[in-house]
Amino acid sequence: MGMSDLDQIDILSGLKPGSELYAIRRERPEFVEGTELCRETVLSPNHGFGLSHALRAALASRMARFIGREDLAAVYDLILDDAGSDPDLAAIASGAETAASADAFTSAIIRHADLVTQTPRNSSRGDIERLEKAGLSKPQIIALSELIAFVNYEARVLVGLSLLEEVE
Amino acid sequence: MSTSRFKVKALSWSPYIEPVDVATASEEQLAAMQVTPSNTKVSPYVRTLAHDPESYVARTKLFNAIMYAKGGLDRAERELGALVASAVNRCVYCASVHxxxxxxxxxxxxxVEEIYVRGLEGPFDARTQAIVDFCKALSETPSQATSEQVQALRDHGISKAEIVDLIHSAAIFGWANRLMHTLGHSVPVEAK
Known part of the structure; x- marks a missing residue:
């Protein structure tokens, strides 16, 4: 088994090919393949509704940082570089405060990603209305919501598998 | 079996944004919603997410695998993982369903009575406590979940393969809650 058999989840969870947990993961191919397919639909979808692959990668990196997985953030930083980064996108990825000069559309997206990643319980109708006022279309609101939710899912899978790899 | 007769009310869900209208939906949206001439009734939740059919289709397949795949962790305990995540994230609708x-x-x-009345601290029986503690930490702040919590699951006879299922059931509700609780809210079931 070569390194190419490792996916992002294996690598970031510290699983080696041939290890017990690597083998256990492969007993659930629908989880392994399903997670990778979901990643494509939120990070690099065929229909992005005007939310670029680069913006999506920058947001994913930012959320991973806020969740405390610098290693996951670094992977999304590489994807961002491949998609074509710029100083504004790099600032989003870094977790920096939104610049005062940022446009309302981008600021609203960043605010929402931060809120729903960190304190989803506090979100309300007003938060969706803010996105609409900032000019997001309905498909953009759904696409953003799915992206935010995916990264939060992925980070939890990674953390869980990493801990499981540590026990007997 | 318990002696408790605690009941959780069924709820409906209402979106904050206008859902896709089946009458004007695109081919891709209709396929995602699995609308056919004999099946035109689609829930508001599905119609809301059908604004982005690509992500909806992929996530639904993954969700169903995690919650319903044969073997592995008992289905009831996957539902408990879902319930704990939903309680942490205050997704009232998801919590009631699960x-x-x-x-x-x-x-x-x-x-369920303990969770609804007193919260996630318990006390619960030891195996339930181990599941609740781990899923609560993973849902709240992943960095605060510990290998001791995972060891506690192992000590209660939960296999590694079953723990993989539990991790996914809690994690997929970190996803589902971030849709249902942010894109809409629970409402009482309409009187028939």
């Missing part, structure tokens, strides 16, 4: 499924599958009204 509390009721958990009771149907396990008969443990006592656990």
């Amino acid at each position: 509390a009721r499924r958990y009771v149907e599958l396990s008969g443990r009204e006592d656990v």
Whole structure:
């Protein structure tokens, strides 16, 4: 088994090919393949509704940082570089405060990603209305919501598998 | 089986944004919603997410695998993972659905009563406590979940393969809650 058999989840969870947990993961191919397919639909979808692959990668990196997985953030930083980064996108990825000069559309997206990643319980109708006022279309609101939710899912899978790899 | 008779009310869900209208939906949206001439009734939740059919289709397939795949962790305990995540994230709608499924599958009204009345601190029986503690930490702040919590699951006879299922059931509700609780809210079931 070569390194190419490792996916992002294996690598970031510290699983080696041939290890017990690597083998256990492969007993659930629908989880392994399903997670990778979901990643494509939120990070690099065929229909992005005007939310670029680069913006999506920058947001994913930012959320991973806020969740405390610098290693996951670094992977999304590489994807961002491949998609074509710029100083504004790099600032989003870094977790920096939104610049005062940022446009309302981008600021609203960043605010929402931060809120729903960190304190989803506090979100309300007003938060969706803010996105609409900032000019997001309905498909953009759904696409953003799915992206935010995916990264939060992925980070939890990674953390869980990493801990499981540590026990007997 | 418990002696508790605690009941969780069924709820409906209402979106904050206008859902896709089946009458004007695109081919891709209709396929995602699985609309056919004999099946035109689609829930508001599905119609809301169908604004982005690509992500909806992929996530639904993954969700169903995690919650319903054969073997591995008992289905009731996957529902408990879903319930704990939903309680942490205050997704009232998700909590009500999965509390009721958990009771149907396990008969443990006592656990649900404890969670609804007093919260996630318990006390619960030892195995339930181990599941609740781990799923709570993973849902709240992943960096605060510990290998001791995972060891506690192992000590209660939960295999590594079953723990993989539990991790996914809690994690997929970190996803589902971030849709249902942010894109809409629970409402009482309309009187028939």
